[in-house]
Amino acid sequence: MVPGIDLAGTVVASDDPRFRPGEQVLATGYDLGVSHWGGFAEQARVSADWLVKPPAGLSLREAMALGTAGFTAALSIVALEHHGLGRGDGPVLVLGASGGVGSVAVAILAARGFEVHAATGKPEEAPMLRELGATEVLTREETSAEPGRPLESERWAACVDPVGGAALAFALRSIRYGGAVASSGLTGGTDLHTTIFPFILRGVSVLGIDSVQTPMATRRAVWERLAGDLRSPALDHLTREITLDEVDAHLDDVLAGRGRGRTVVRVGG
Ligand SMILES: NC(=O)c1ccc[n+]([C@@H]2O[C@H](COP(=O)([O-])OP(=O)(O)OC[C@H]3O[C@@H](n4cnc5c(N)ncnc54)[C@H](OP(=O)(O)O)[C@@H]3O)[C@@H](O)[C@H]2O)c1
Numbered sequence: 001m002v003p004g005i006d007l008a009g010t011v012v013a014s015d016d017p018r019f020r021p022g023e024q025v026l027a028t029g030y031d032l033g034v035s036h037w038g039g040f041a042e043q044a045r046v047s048a049d050w051l052v053k054p055p056a057g058l059s060l061r062e063a064m065a066l067g068t069a070g071f072t073a074a075l076s077i078v079a080l081e082h083h084g085l086g087r088g089d090g091p092v093l094v095l096g097a098s099g100g101v102g103s104v105a106v107a108i109l110a111a112r113g114f115e116v117h118a119a120t121g122k123p124e125e126a127p128m129l130r131e132l133g134a135t136e137v138l139t140r141e142e143t144s145a146e147p148g149r150p151l152e153s154e155r156w157a158a159c160v161d162p163v164g165g166a167a168l169a170f171a172l173r174s175i176r177y178g179g180a181v182a183s184s185g186l187t188g189g190t191d192l193h194t195t196i197f198p199f200i201l202r203g204v205s206v207l208g209i210d211s212v213q214t215p216m217a218t219r220r221a222v223w224e225r226l227a228g229d230l231r232s233p234a235l236d237h238l239t240r241e242i243t244l245d246e247v248d249a250h251l252d253d254v255l256a257g258r259g260r261g262r263t264v265v266r267v268g269g
Helices: 060-083 100-111 123-132 165-174 197-202 216-226 244-255
Strands: 006-010 024-028 092-094 116-120 134-139 156-161 175-183 205-208 239-243 262-266
Touching (some): 006 060, 024 060, 060 100, 060 156, 060 175, 060 205, 060 216, 060 262, 092 100, 100 262, 156 165, 165 175, 175 197, 244 262
Parallel strands (some): 092 116, 092 156, 116 134, 156 175, 239 262
Antiparallel strands (some): 006 024
16 A cells, blocks of 8 residues: 555646646545555556645645645634634634644634634643643643533634644633534544533534545635635744655654644655
8 A cells, every 4th residue: 555645746647538648646435545556656546536636826745735634724714614613713723733733723814813722732832832822732631631520611712623622621611602613633532522511512513524535516616725825824834845765764753642733745856
């Protein structure tokens, strides 16, 4: 199996009339790198149904700097806004804020004028998170703490949660009346220990976020927005570039919890 959940490049050959040689395309999710060879290769053969033409104004490098993580951050923000989140509603909590989904979410929310509070397990990343636009930085100890009671003070209007586990339970206990948590990830665990009180006493909602099977119409619309009103000028700041040979060592860092922001893998020369 060739891993790599994202890829972008130029069409070399196509059996499908929707795509012609020379056109730029990107793909994220579906079976890429899971049950179909993925993006860590110089060439890939994929279903035309998985391909998106990058929107005007978004380079392939920018698209991969966003990748599945940035796309998921955007899906989360779109879902929260669709739920009714507005700038005047109060601060938005972003969990796992130094990671891919988290850092892009901080950058997009701040660029859209939201007050952003970022939670991280890496105190050394606090300056980076403030540069992205977070006005408060919380520790992972606080946001993963065992519950003292079923509900805590109402602090945030909404939460972007790529962490899950105890952090999702914490968010549910402390979201303001009528708010929502966009739940996309599980770096903090798959179990959820909560009570029903956030739901029945505060009308809190959990919005499930899936980037892998997102229908193509939504996919195109969200990529358009990532090139438009969801564009963040800070994206370059949180992205670094490595070669294919450096992927192994980089993944060791990610598994050891030392991941930071986004990493673009340059597969060609
Ligand atoms: N639903 C979807 O479609 C979708 C799409 C993309 C990703 N995901 C999932 O979302 C999660 C995050 O993805 P990502 O691309 O952002 O990964 P990532 O770049 O590796 O970032 C994960 C971040 O989670 C935090 N973290 C790590 N271990 C933790 C722990 N034990 N407890 C709490 N937080 C921890 C860390 O941030 P801090 O040090 O700053 O706390 C880390 O940087 C993954 O579980 C991934 O599978 C789901």
